[in-house]
Amino acid sequence: MQKLNSKIKCLIIDDEELAREGLEEYVNQVPFIELVATCASAIEAQEIVDKNKIDVCFCDINMPYLSGIDWVKSLSNPPLIVFTTAYTEYAIESYEVDALDYLLKPISFDRFYKSCLKIKENLVISDQEIEDDFIFVKVDQQIKKVWLNDIKYIESQNNYVNIVTTKESLLPLLTLKEIQKQLSDKFLKVQKSFVVNVDFVEAIEGNSIIIDKQLITVSRTQKKEIFEQLTQGKFILKK
Numbered sequence: 001m002q003k004l005n006s007k008i009k010c011l012i013i014d015d016e017e018l019a020r021e022g023l024e025e026y027v028n029q030v031p032f033i034e035l036v037a038t039c040a041s042a043i044e045a046q047e048i049v050d051k052n053k054i055d056v057c058f059c060d061i062n063m064p065y066l067s068g069i070d071w072v073k074s075l076s077n078p079p080l081i082v083f084t085t086a087y088t089e090y091a092i093e094s095y096e097v098d099a100l101d102y103l104l105k106p107i108s109f110d111r112f113y114k115s116c117l118k119i120k121e122n123l124v125i126s127d128q129e130i131e132d133d134f135i136f137v138k139v140d141q142q143i144k145k146v147w148l149n150d151i152k153y154i155e156s157q158n159n160y161v162n163i164v165t166t167k168e169s170l171l172p173l174l175t176l177k178e179i180q181k182q183l184s185d186k187f188l189k190v191q192k193s194f195v196v197n198v199d200f201v202e203a204i205e206g207n208s209i210i211i212d213k214q215l216i217t218v219s220r221t222q223k224k225e226i227f228e229q230l231t232q233g234k235f236i237l238k239k
Contacts, residue, residue, distance in 0.1 A: 006185065006229050007034035008116075008123060009053055013045045013068065014038075014060040014084065019105070023058055023084065026112045033116055042071035049079070056080040056100070056119050061090045072097045080122060082115055135182045137163065137172040144170060148184055152211050153196040164212075190226055191219040201230055 010033050012023045020038045027035045036052050039045040041063055048054065061068040061083055069090065072081050083094045086105040094102050100122060101115045134147045150165040156176040163170040163179075180187070180195060189195045190209060194216050203210040204227065208217050218226050 006232070007032055008055045008119060009034055009036050011036055011045060011048055011052075011054045011057045011059075011079075012038040013040075013042060013057055013063075015040050015063045016060070019060065019084070022107070023112075026107075026109055027058075029109065030113065030116050032120055042066040042068060045071070049075070054079045055123060056082060058082050058084050058103075061085040061094070062087060069093055069097060072099070080119055082119070133184065135179070137170060137174065137179075139170050139172050146170065148187075148197075149199075151187075151197050152200040153194060153214070153216065154179060154187075156193040188226065188229055190222075191217055198230055204230065 010027060012020050012027070012035065014020045014023070017040075020040070024035060024038060027033050033056075036054060037048045039048060042059075043066060045057065045059070049057075056079055059068040059072070059081055062085060068083060068085075072078050081094075081097070081099045082101040082103060083090065083099050084103045084105060084107060088104060091102050101118055103111060103115060134145055136143050136145055138144075146163060146165060150167060152164045152166065154164070154176065155162040157171070159173060159175065160171050161174045161176055161179055163172070176189075176193070176195060180189065183195065186198050187195050188198055196209065196211060196216060200211045201209050202212075205215070207220060207223065208215045209230065210216075
């Protein structure tokens with residue numbers, strides 16, 4: 001089974017401060033989950049979801065103005081949802097909106113961790129499906145099929161992108177932003193002109209990464225974050 005390329009990004013939504021703090025403490029104990037933000041309402045959560053990649057929301061149901069269930073129903077492409085509530089009567093309705101899990105307060109860490117494992121398994125399965133994905137791009141007079149697994153890196157070249165694969169290089173009339181929308185999480189933007197497939201990164205040298213002897217400079221402002229995503233916690237440093 002394939003491992004996720006980065007930590008699972010989560011959002012906590014609850015109008016009770018103590019409940020938010022309790023879930024935040026639980027999240028901090030799970031190494032494969034990263035907290036993006038905590039919100040006191042579904043309306044506040046909407047702003048976070050619009051601006052960030054969120055994999056899963058731990059969402060209360062009974063909140064003022066807009067309930068958790070009504071909020072999820074309003075989302076066109078919702079992340080995974082785990083409802084957290086003190087009320088058992090919402091269980092059936094929660095599964096009608098395809099909630100992944102339903103945690104009844106007070107939530108034990110054991111039950112929370114089981115839910116996290118369920119989240120991880122679900123996202124790994126989704127990631128495997130993406131691994132077999134492909135895109136079509138127009139090159140000269142042909143519309144060519146490109147398997148995402150074969151792409152080593154993509155370089156922006158004015159109004160074109162240079163897609164370097166294991167078999168060839170393609171130069172379709174596209175922007176980097178347009179093609180990024182079709183890529184999986186294994187593709188990482190390391191600077192304004194380059195997106196790389198992390199599976200093909202062979203080494204890190206100073207402020208650059210190496211793919212097939214090609215030195216690609218990494219953004220200085222994002223170097224630490226990019227390094228962490230590339231090494232995925234597997235960098236062994238002798239102390």
